C-alpha cells in the first residue's frame with residue numbers, strides 16, 4: 001500500500017497519539033452524536049472516517065451483540081490500531097475504505113454516522129449521496145462539525161497563519177467561514193444528498209488542558225498537525241515558544257485552562 005497523502009496522510013502520522021493525550025474531545029463529541037441518533041439494540045451502523053474509534057465504542061454499546069458496526073477510514077495506521085482495540089467486540093469491524101466511495105451494498109445500514117469528517121471531503125454533497133444509498137428507507141444519518149471557535153483557540157491558530165499555504169486558510173474545519181460556518185450551510189449537503197427531515201442539534205464540549213505544554217502536545221495529535229507540518233522544521237522551536245507563551249496567559253495559577261467548543265450535529269433521514 002502506498003503512503004496516504006494530504007489530510008489522510010496527516011491523520012495516518014497522528015494515529016499513534018490521536019485521541020490519546022488526555023484531552024476530552026473526540027469521545028464526548030462522538031457520544032453526543034450517538035445520543036442524537038438514538039441508536040438502538042440490533043441496528044446496523046456505518047461509521048465513516050472512524051479514526052481511532054471515538055464513535056465505535058458508544059455505537060458498539062448501543063447496538064449490542066445483535067447489532068453490527070462497521071468503521072471505515074482511509075488512514076491505514078488508524079484502521080490497524082482501531083481494529084486491534086476492538087478485537088474483543090464481535091459486533092465491530094474496521095476496514096480501509098474511502099468516505100467518498102465506500103463501495104458497500106445499498107440499503108444495508110439503519111444508521112450512518114460520521115464525526116468530524118465531512119469538512120475534509122472535496123465534495124460533501126456527493127459523499128452524503130453515496131452514504132444515503134447505503135441506508136434503508138427510514139434510516140438515519142448524523143454528522144458532526146464544529147461551530148464557532150473559542151476566541152483563544154483562534155489566537156493559537158493565528159500563530160501558524162504566516163506559514164500556511166492558501167488552501168489551508170480555507171477554515172472549513174473551524175466553522176468560521178464557508179459552507180461549514182452555519183447550520184444551513186451544513187444542512188445543504190444533507191438535503192442535496194437526498195435526505196429528508198434535516199435538522200441541527202447543538203451541543204457544547206469543553207477541551208481541558210493541564211497547562212500550555214499539554215495544548216502543544218494535543219495540537220500534534222489531531223488535524224492541527226497539518227499546520228505544524230506546513231511550518232519549516234527550523235521554525236518549530238520558536239513557534240512552539242510563541243504558542244506556549246500565549247497559552248500560559250489562558251491558565252489559572254496551576255496552568256490549567258479550557259476551551260469551549262460548540263458542536264453541530266446535523267441529522268437527517270432516508271425517504
Ligand SMILES: C[S@@+](CC[C@H](N)C(=O)[O-])C[C@H]1O[C@@H](n2cnc3c(N)ncnc32)[C@H](O)[C@@H]1O
Nearest residue numbers: 011026049050051054073074075098099115116
Ligand atoms: C478528525 S478525524 C475524526 C475521526 C473520528 N471520527 C473521531 O471522531 O475521532 C477525521 C478522520 O477522517 C479520516 N478521513 C479523511 N478523509 C477520508 C476519506 N476520504 N475516507 C475515509 N476516511 C477519511 C481521517 O483519516 C481521520 O481518521
